[in-house]
Amino acid sequence: MTDTPAPRDGAGRVAVQVDGAVARVTLSRPEARNAVDLPMCLALRAAFERVEADPGIRIVRLDAAGPVFCAGADLKERKGRDEAWVRQRRLAAFAAYETIERCSKAVVCVVDGPVVGAGGEIAMACDFIVASTRASFRFPETHWGTVGATQRLQRVVGKRLAKELLFTGRLWTVAEAQAAGLVNHVVAAEEVDALANELVAQIAKAPALALTLAKQCIDLGEKTDLNTGIRIELAAIERALADTEWRTGVEAFAARNQQEKIS
Numbered sequence: 147m148t149d150t151p152a153p154r155d156g157a158g159r160v161a162v163q164v165d166g167a168v169a170r171v172t173l174s175r176p177e178a179r180n181a182v183d184l185p186m187c188l189a190l191r192a193a194f195e196r197v198e199a200d201p202g203i204r205i206v207r208l209d210a211a212g213p214v215f216c217a218g219a220d221l222k223e224r225k226g227r228d229e230a231w232v233r234q235r236r237l238a239a240f241a242a243y244e245t246i247e248r249c250s251k252a253v254v255c256v257v258d259g260p261v262v263g264a265g266g267e268i269a270m271a272c273d274f275i276v277a278s279t280r281a282s283f284r285f286p287e288t289h290w291g292t293v294g295a296t297q298r299l300q301r302v303v304g305k306r307l308a309k310e311l312l313f314t315g316r317l318w319t320v321a322e323a324q325a326a327g328l329v330n331h332v333v334a335a336e337e338v339d340a341l342a343n344e345l346v347a348q349i350a351k352a353p354a355l356a357l358t359l360a361k362q363c364i365d366l367g368e369k370t371d372l373n374t375g376i377r378i379e380l381a382a383i384e385r386a387l388a389d390t391e392w393r394t395g396v397e398a399f400a401a402r403n404q405q406e407k408i409s
Contacts, residue, residue, distance in 0.1 A: 176212025216265025
């Protein structure tokens with residue numbers, strides 16, 4: 147496992163560790179409950195750009211240090227700033243979220259503790275979320291006098307529930323989040339790390355190209371009609387067939403099935 151220094155502008159707010167095909171990206175500002183400020187936005191973007199550029203990395207695990215996943219935007223940094231600065235700061239946040247979302251590698255988010263505002267944007271930008279029973283979600287932007295989470299949230303949980311959560315700013319339990327489809331798995335806090343490792347190991351069994359193509363097909367297909375989505379999938383199949391990796395995948399799958407029958 148190798149540790150990668152945080153980008154200079156990130157001031158240590160995001161840590162990156164690489165262990166073989168797996169990169170672990172950690173929000174690392176526990177003294178501020180991992181509140182998102184401009185340096186963290188820049189560091190997150192740099193971390194995922196580095197991950198994207200490394201062909202040896204196939205899976206990303208995104209988590210956070212300390213008992214709080216993320217307390218949302220750091221409002222303290224806005225004191226004394228003008229509207230132009232706040233606008234640029236929000237653009238930096240959007241760029242960071244988009245870099246996570248556009249990552250071609252599988253990105254698993256591990257949540258253990260409260261998730262507020264911008265923390266929810268970070269989590270929703272990942273491919274799926276594994277959470278502990280200590281997790282909770284809140285989107286208080288409207289009550290802070292601003293606007294946020296209006297796009298990703300409705301795409302994950304639906305328009306009406308998104309409106310309720312954004313209008314009220316109420317605390318959302320992890321059980322509710324799972325029932326609405328925001329969270330895939332919920333386990334006890336002492337089990338969340340093991341479950342995340344198990345899922346990462348299972349993902350790692352898939353051939354790299356097939357994994358990338360499957361993610362691309364899902365993400366592109368979400369934005370179009372079924373017929374166009376099928377054409378996107380057919381193009382991906384053609385690309386996979388042009389690579390010899392698909393034969394290796396079929397042989398490995400057959401070997402695993404045979405082994406399971408024997409045992």
